[in-house]
Amino acid sequence: MRKFGLCLPLLFLAAASCEAGxxxxxxxxxxxxxxxxxxxxxxxxxxxxxISAKGKVFKFDTLECLSQFHSRAAEKxxxxxxxxxxxxxxxxxxxxxxxxxxxxxxxxxxxxxVAFQSVDEARAVLNDPAIEPLSWQVYSxxx
Ligand SMILES: [Zn+2]
Numbered sequence: 345m346r347k348f349g350l351c352l353p354l355l356f357l358a359a360a361s362c363e364a365g366x367x368x369x370x371x372x373x374x375x376x377x378x379x380x381x382x383x384x385x386x387x388x389x390x391x392x393x394x395i396s397a398k399g400k401v402f403k404f405d406t407l408e409c410l411s412q413f414h415s416r417a418a419e420k421x422x423x424x425x426x427x428x429x430x431x432x433x434x435x436x437x438x439x440x441x442x443x444x445x446x447x448x449x450x451x452x453x454x455x456x457x458v459a460f461q462s463v464d465e466a467r468a469v470l471n472d473p474a475i476e477p478l479s480w481q482v483y484s485x486x487x
Contacts, residue, residue, distance in 0.1 A: 368393045368425040368435040369401050380409035383452065388432035390451035390458065395423045406455035407443060411484035426459030430469045436461060442477045446470050 371393065376385045379402035385391060392410040394402045397419050404410040407426055414424070425435040426443060441459040444466050450456050460466040467475045 366395055366399070366423060368395075368423075369403075370433065371403050371427070373433075376403050378405040378409050379403060380412050381405065381453070385452075387452055388427065389429050390427060390455060392424065392426040392438065392459070393435065394421045394425075397422050405452045407457035407459065408453075408455045411457075411480075414484040429458040429460055430465060438480060441480070442466055443480045443483070444470075444475050444477050446475075448472070 371385055371388065371391065373388050374384060374386055377383065378385055378391070379394075383405050385403060385405045387405070390406050391404045392407055393404065394410065394413060394417075396402065399422065402413060404413065410424070410426070414421075424438040426438050426441045428434045428436050428441075429446075429449075436459055438459075442461065442463050442465075443457055443459050445456045446458045447456050449458060449470065451458070458466075458470075460469065463475065463477055466477070467473050
């Protein structure tokens with residue numbers, strides 16, 4: 345009985361964290377294809393991922409492709425992530441990310457949208473104090 349008393353709160357915690365939303369699935373560089381343009385994803389600094397309301401995972405080689413997907417989506421996805429430019433392979437929740445144009449760092453197919461954790465980080469990494477974040481919601485017409 346004492347054992348249950350210790351385990352039950354942990355079970356509730358685990359269930360609560362599952363309901364809070366799924367984490368992004370790692371992108372397999374050189375293997376996964378972009379859900380919009382079908383190109384193989386080859387650069388781990390660009391792109392992102394969307395998990396639909398039904399739990400289907402969509403991966404993108406650029407944030408431009410993710411934006412096109414958002415614009416066409418009929419319903420709000422369960423979660424959207426951007427690849428963290430400064431930490432390749434890691435994700436930021438798009439709602440919390442700072443997305444900006446970085447014309448000096450063009451990615452796949454000439455894309456220039458990159459994501460950071462903060463404006464300060466974007467300015468430091470891109471070595472440009474004039475960097476301004478763009479409004480992702482306006483840019484991508486997020487449903
Ligand atoms: Zn693409």
